Amino acid sequence: MNQLSQETSPYLLQHANNPVHWKAWNEDSLAEAKEKNKLIIISIGYSACHWCHVMEHESFEDQQVADVMNAHFVNIKVDREERPDVDAVYMKAIQIMIGRGGWPLNVVTLPDGRPIWGGTYFRKQEWMQTLGQLQQIYQSAPEKMMEYAEKLHQGIQSIGIVPNENKETPIDQEQITSLVEKWEAHFDWDFGGMASAPKFMMPNNYHFLLRFAYQKKDNQLLEFVNITLTRMAFGGVFDTVDGGFSRYSVDNKWHVPHFEKMLYDNGQLVSLYSDAYKLTGNPLYKEIIEKTLSFVERELLNPEGGFYCALDADSLNAENHLEEGAFYVWKIPQLKMIIGDDFELFSQVFNINTFGLWEDGNYVLIQNQSLDEIAKQNTIAVSTLEKKKKTWEQKLYIEREKRSKPRLDDKCLTSWNAIMLKGFVDAYKALEEPKYLELALQNAHFIIKNLWSIDGNLFHNYKNKKSTINGYLEDYGWVIAGFINLYEVTFEEKWLLDAKQLTDYSLEHFYDEKLGFFAFTSNLDKALITSHHETEDNVIPASNSVMGKNLFQLGLYFENSHYEKVAERMLQNILPRISHPSVYSNWLDLALNYSEKNKELAVCGEKALEYCSKINSLYLPNVILAGTQKVSGLPFLKDRFVAGQTLFYVCQNKTCQTPSNDFQKIVSDLI
Structure with missing residues (x-):
């Protein structure tokens, strides 16, 4: 040893x-x-x-x-x-x-x-x-x-050094359009995603493209995003039996995954499907959200309210040897025994044929047709087929639970927990399921109790009641984002004040004034052979782009010009250097905040939370939401509460319209 x-x-x-x-x-x-x-x-x-x-x-x-x-x-x-x-x-x-x-x-x-x-x-x-x-x-x-x-x-x-040119230039919205047009050349219109293999889900790419399509009323682009989300949901990369996504697909049709399930993927994908559901009302997206969160709660939630990191790709096979995907794949004799008389119909739904065959007689369940199409082909009601599909999945789940499960990575990472926290909040916004908010709040309190020290710093890791590694910029960025998201559904200003405290700590210990970006590590940590300033959005967005979006939003809430200036300066330095938009999609999402479409909405009055739920259930990515049920000290809400009334204030570029009490008119103004 x-x-x-x-x-x-x-x-x-x-x-x-x-x-x-x-x-x-x-x-x-x-x-x-x-x-x-x-x-x-x-x-x-x-x-x-x-x-x-x-x-x-x-x-x-x-x-x-x-x-x-x-x-x-x-x-x-x-x-x-x-x-x-x-x-x-x-x-x-x-x-x-x-x-x-x-x-x-x-x-x-x-x-x-x-x-x-x-x-x-x-x-x-x-x-x-x-x-x-x-x-x-x-x-x-x-x-x-x-x-x-x-x-x-x-x-x-x-590598990765972006010169700080201090250019105070307007954010060019036409540049964003040009970059999206360039990006479209790489779209896979058959299976969604990019026309290559392997395929990573890259949720932030589609978060941005969904918003861009909505704001530009680009129906073709919106169709592409929906094709991608549908094909990912149909693919073997999504575990239809137990919920949750694997890390990526080794092929171009989202069929055979690298079978590990990572917390950060599932948190971001829940947020993405929640936004897409708000815009489209597609019941498939709702199913994906519910199944994924059920999986996370069942397999990755610890007794203290934290989330574990991952399930392994490998598990023990029938011969007691570790094998990739052994827990997830099926052979025809097994399926016939489990499914029984419905096997032929089951095979149509999940492609137990050449399309669904992986290797060595193993099948990874994949759909390539909607249940509506298959129901028509078999002259049965869609509702009947939906019930059958649920029954089949329950039978497969019961049988699969008898197998050796993949190994669990039972440490908790602060950034990944906050990503999952945000996923639960976004799902609550979309579906209004109280349990999702309860689990998000439980996780937020877990972070505060175990990962935020009395000295003001966050820790990065937690296991066996110990945190040993000082936090990185990604931890601060995602916790701040998670707390802002909690404010948007509760209107409890505590979450904004906590977010502001962490932001001020980040500016003191991570911000590099000379470069105009945040370092990945705190100035209190021992230096490595070189510094690292994370600016490229990957499977997880860059910690600097996450901080940029936080600063933009907090700058509005607190009327803090320094926050606004830091966010804008970062963006101004990044935008001229973008050649591959997929690597900067979170920055592009931030850039959309500077368009004429972006607005702020304040809801003030005793019924503020009631209207908050209604607003959050709508897809309004261009609206910054704030509200209060009482007199507020938040600068953005100052002097806006009037007892006995519920008033809506729509603002843009620090200029607000006359307050209104007509909710429907306000919604029509925002959409």
Whole structure:
């Protein structure tokens, strides 16, 4: 057993019994490398990563490999979810070296942490051979390595730096239109998403495109977004039996997923489907929301109100071996036995045919027709088919629960919890199900109690009643966003005041005045080999774009010109550099806030909450909502409460219309 046995991360604990003398990323491990003048192997992964498990089994569990690693290297294992700062730095290095990245991420560095070689997954012999060569070079010609390390280090430092040009230029709405037109060339009109494989859901892309289509009244673009959301919901990437989405699809039709289920995907997708349901009323979207939140509550909610991180891609198969997707796939004899006389109809719905076949006789359930279409083909009522589908899924669920479940990553991460909190609030807005708000509030109190210290900082992680890692910008950004969202459905100003407190802390400890962006790590933390300013939106939007949207909204609520200026300046620096809009979709969403369509609405009066629910059930992405049932000290609401009346104030560009008590007129003005 190595030093990882002392850690709480499920990923690190998976490696605790490897013969490799793994250490965790900490000052002692890094100091040992310098003291002994040894190269460092930094191996980064996460608990639900399939190829991380494969490399562990092939190499890190092998004594021959361990002997090579232990003899000549200081070996450090990193959970990328616990240490996204470390992962980001070495991911930049890999992208420079080999032009791509992924996990497992394996890097060899000098004793000071500067990288000299790396890649992703390696087979045993290649891994051993390369390590041997690197050690030989380090002994015979260390100056060559140091020269290369310095050049690479300079390259890493330059990646992602956006020059702060201090241009106070108007936000060009036409540029956004041009970027969307350029983006459309890559749309897959058959299956939705981008015309490539593998396919990631990228919920923020469709959050933006949905809003853009709505505001521009672009019905063709709206159709594309709905095709995408429908195909994702029909695909094997969505677990129709138990709810929840897997991380991505390996093919172009959303059929066969990499089977891990991540909290951050499901939180964002619930928010996306909630917005889409508000706009379309599509019952399929409601089903997706309800099933996903049921899955999250059942499988990922801890007793304290926090959310666990993930379910693994791998699970034990019938032969008791770990196998990717073993928990989720079906063979025809099993299905016939479970479904019985309805098997032929079931096969039509879920494509137990060549379209739905994966490999080795395994089927991943996928739809390519609506229940309406299949009901017509079989001359049965849609309601009858809907009932049958629910019955089939219940039978499959009962049978599947007898299998060995995927392993659970039972740590809690602050940012991911806040993403899921926001998902529950957005679902509450769309469906008005009180339980969703209850769970969101429960999670918010969990964050405040366990992840927000008396010194004002957030922690990043929580497990076994311990938080050990200082929070990153992503933690602040998403918690602030979650608290703002709670305010929008409760009108409790406590949530805005908490959000403001965290924002002020972020400005003090993360904001880089010179660059005009927020650093990913606090200025109280020990510096890595380079700083990281996250500006590109990925599967999770960039922490800077999340903060930009928070600052925009809080600037309005608190009439804080500094918040507004920081948000606008970031956006002004980003927009001229956008060539691939899919990588900046959250920034583009922020840019839409500066269009003539954007408005603010204040609801003041005893019935404010009643109207709040009605407003939140509408798709109004261009409206910032505030309200109160009493006299308020919030600057945006100051002097707007009149006893005995419920008044609506519509504002734009800091100018408000005459207050009205006509709700229907107000709604028509906003839509």
